[in-house]
Amino acid sequence: MPHAADRYDVVIIGAGPVGLLSSLCFSKWGYKIKHIDNRPLPTKTGRADGIQPRSLEILRNLGIKRKLMAHDPARVYDVAFWDPLPEGKGIHRTGNWPSCPSFIDTRYPFTTLLHQGLIERAFIDEIAKHDTTIERPWTIVGFKNDGKDSTYPVEVTLKDLNTNVEVVVRTKYLFGGEGAKSFIREQLGIQIFHKDPISHVWGVMDGVVQTDFPDILTKCTIHSDSGSIMVIPRENNMVRLYVQISSSTDPDWNPRKTATVSEVQEAAKRIFRPYSLKWDRVEWYSVYPIGQGIADKYTLDHRVFIGGDSCHTHSPKAGQGMNTAFHDALNFAWKIHLVEGGFAKPSILTTYESERKLIAETLLNFDAKYAALFSSRQPSAAEVGAASNNDDGSANTTNQFVEMFKSACEFTSGYGVVYQPNIFNWGPDHPAKSPLFNPQGVKLIPGRVFPSCTVTRLSDAYKVPLEQEVPANGSFRIHIFAGNPDKTREAINDFALNLEKKRSFYSSYQKEDSTNFSYFERHNPHSRFFTLSVVYSGKKGASTIDQLPSVLRAYKHHIYVDDIPDIRVPNAKAAAHMKLGFDTENGGVVVLRPDGHIACTVQLVRGSGTVDALNEYFAAFATKPLGDGNSQARL
Numbered sequence: 001m002p003h004a005a006d007r008y009d010v011v012i013i014g015a016g017p018v019g020l021l022s023s024l025c026f027s028k029w030g031y032k033i034k035h036i037d038n039r040p041l042p043t044k045t046g047r048a049d050g051i052q053p054r055s056l057e058i059l060r061n062l063g064i065k066r067k068l069m070a071h072d073p074a075r076v077y078d079v080a081f082w083d084p085l086p087e088g089k090g091i092h093r094t095g096n097w098p099s100c101p102s103f104i105d106t107r108y109p110f111t112t113l114l115h116q117g118l119i120e121r122a123f124i125d126e127i128a129k130h131d132t133t134i135e136r137p138w139t140i141v142g143f144k145n146d147g148k149d150s151t152y153p154v155e156v157t158l159k160d161l162n163t164n165v166e167v168v169v170r171t172k173y174l175f176g177g178e179g180a181k182s183f184i185r186e187q188l189g190i191q192i193f194h195k196d197p198i199s200h201v202w203g204v205m206d207g208v209v210q211t212d213f214p215d216i217l218t219k220c221t222i223h224s225d226s227g228s229i230m231v232i233p234r235e236n237n238m239v240r241l242y243v244q245i246s247s248s249t250d251p252d253w254n255p256r257k258t259a260t261v262s263e264v265q266e267a268a269k270r271i272f273r274p275y276s277l278k279w280d281r282v283e284w285y286s287v288y289p290i291g292q293g294i295a296d297k298y299t300l301d302h303r304v305f306i307g308g309d310s311c312h313t314h315s316p317k318a319g320q321g322m323n324t325a326f327h328d329a330l331n332f333a334w335k336i337h338l339v340e341g342g343f344a345k346p347s348i349l350t351t352y353e354s355e356r357k358l359i360a361e362t363l364l365n366f367d368a369k370y371a372a373l374f375s376s377r378q379p380s381a382a383e384v385g386a387a388s389n390n391d392d393g394s395a396n397t398t399n400q401f402v403e404m405f406k407s408a409c410e411f412t413s414g415y416g417v418v419y420q421p422n423i424f425n426w427g428p429d430h431p432a433k434s435p436l437f438n439p440q441g442v443k444l445i446p447g448r449v450f451p452s453c454t455v456t457r458l459s460d461a462y463k464v465p466l467e468q469e470v471p472a473n474g475s476f477r478i479h480i481f482a483g484n485p486d487k488t489r490e491a492i493n494d495f496a497l498n499l500e501k502k503r504s505f506y507s508s509y510q511k512e513d514s515t516n517f518s519y520f521e522r523h524n525p526h527s528r529f530f531t532l533s534v535v536y537s538g539k540k541g542a543s544t545i546d547q548l549p550s551v552l553r554a555y556k557h558h559i560y561v562d563d564i565p566d567i568r569v570p571n572a573k574a575a576a577h578m579k580l581g582f583d584t585e586n587g588g589v590v591v592l593r594p595d596g597h598i599a600c601t602v603q604l605v606r607g608s609g610t611v612d613a614l615n616e617y618f619a620a621f622a623t624k625p626l627g628d629g630n631s632q633a634r635l
């Protein structure tokens with residue numbers, strides 16, 4: 001029987017993107033982690049490389065964006081299309097489109113290109129700061145949820161590949177992030193379904209070239225009489241070339257078909273004609289067989305879970321593998337945190353599979369369509385212009401191509417990750433029935449990502465991105481858009497008063513000594529599960545900080561004024577209020593999940609109504625009864 005030292009909150013197998021991001025969250029949030037990988041060294045170079053705009057937001061929130069940007073990665077703003085000229089005269093540019101068009105509301109309208117080795121290293125360094133070490137080369141040889149210990153029900157047998165010594169540990173949860181050939185998935189007998197039966201073998205080459213091809217610093221798809229290639233600019237003057245070596249639709253299909261470096265280089269030279277292409281050096285080359293597949297289940301018992309490539313594989317064309325792995329990991333981590341922190345019932349863990357599997361299915365469908373979009377029909381310049389620049393899409397609704405283009409861009413950027421109504425994403429079927437939910441005029445849709453808003457932080461007058469002000473701390477973020485303080489003073493006071501009531505969602509989960517928090521505590525003075533902020537609509541807010549009730553004054557670094565213009569709401573007096581649809585006088589409240597997706601919006605009213613509604617919302621999954629049981633808020 002393992003002794004206490006061999007008991008962990010989570011054992012993580014695999015230190016690719018999904019394992020690393022989950023490990024970082026758990027380590028930051030104070031959990032005891034055992035994290036192993038079977039390779040002696042982390043990825044040195046190559047493999048996945050495209051960080052999509054929404055993923056960059058997540059990485060910033062986790063505190064590692066600066067480390068990545070220090071490598072001066074390439075940024076892809078535009079995609080160019082090259083097609084054959086008649087009579088074998090080579091290729092010419094036939095169109096281009098923005099990689100992240102202006103209708104997508106992001107601070108990062110580009111894909112960041114950096115090889116997986118550098119990305120993994122940034123995670124590993126940050127994880128080490130929180131006292132978790134990734135042990136290598138170790139593998140998993142067995143596991144069982146035998147329930148012999150009700151707190152640590154899963155027994156895991158691990159093997160040190162240097163010494164062949166096996167150790168047995170117990171854990172609350174086991175997370176399989178071992179990539180496409182997942183041992184855990186196989187042991188659980190979870191089937192992989194192949195949506196698109198067609199498989200491909202890709203040759204991927206990173207290196208430095210000299211060329212007169214004018215778009216070498218742009219992402220390009222090139223179709224030529226000699227074959228097709230995808231070009232992706234990279235850090236350190238490098239370029240990545242993806243060449244499809246074979247496909248299961250080929251008459252002589254052989255999944256083990258391969259190509260040497262020089263064969264791919266020669267193929268690339270032929271495709272680039274009439275432009276020259278000379279290789280200075282090759283940094284990485286891999287032949288990468290891939291089929292579209294999705295795991296039937298992401299868990300069987302809500303103790304052993306899988307994520308990332310263990311659950312879904314697809315072509316590298318849209319650059320989604322690593323990004324989807326990031327989203328899986330974050331979704332998994334905050335839900336385990338809510339349960340293990342004692343806030344939420346274990347039944348919420350079902351939403352990991354229901355939310356993430358639906359996104360993976362959408363991704364696979366999209367991957368197939370995206371491939372067709374790239375190869376079957378090139379857009380006209382007018383269509384691309386219309387799709388890129390039109391924010392509301394109203395003029396284009398009949399144009400199928402434009403609609404496809406928009407949803408494709410939104411999806412690949414990561415802002416198209418929209419979770420359906422469930423216990424976390426409020427909708428009319430949610431158990432919380434207060435009439436104050438979803439106030440009229442508010443444009444925020446539960447399940448979507450909270451948009452970017454720039455506001456002024458009152459404590460130091462910095463202009464700050466509101467969506468980044470709370471780091472990834474595993475807490476719900478409650479933004480109180482407080483409108484005009486002269487109008488909302490009473491509502492804010494009532495909000496605070498009701499928060500402090502014994503059975504409120506907030507008081508029920510306070511830290512043991514919540515009155516005695518550190519002077520330097522910015523985000524979680526009272527509770528591990530909530531960070532509050534107040535955003536006034538006008539400058540007057542500045543004078544009201546001292547008059548805020550003490551529960552809100554504890555968040556002195558999270559009091560803001562909404563006085564920064566936003567191009568999306570020209571001439572707005574309070575741009576963030578207007579953009580989100582909150583009344584600039586009377587405000588409103590938005591609750592964000594710990595991953596930054598919108599949970600619910602509630603009207604800000606005098607009396608107990610707003611907190612009553614939130615009590616109802618949280619009571620749907622909290623471990624304690626909340627509120628006074630009188631769920632019908634008065635309008």
Ligand SMILES: Cc1cc2nc3c(=O)[nH]c(=O)nc-3n(C[C@H](O)[C@H](O)[C@H](O)COP(=O)(O)OP(=O)(O)OC[C@H]3O[C@@H](n4cnc5c(N)ncnc54)[C@H](O)[C@@H]3O)c2cc1C
Pocket residue numbers: 013014015016017018019036037038039046047048049050116138139140177178179180181182183204286288307308309310316319320321322325
């Ligand atoms: C050779 C290769 C080339 C790729 N090239 C591209 C590309 O060009 N573009 C692109 O978009 N995507 C590419 N991918 C896919 C991309 O890397 C993945 O989508 C992404 O890394 C998914 O992250 P993950 O954490 O789920 O899995 P992975 O990154 O695969 O990480 C899994 C980790 O688990 C470890 N592991 C596996 N089994 C065990 C075990 N039994 N015990 C302990 N550890 C284990 C592995 O060593 C690895 O470190 C490539 C993948 C591979 C394998």
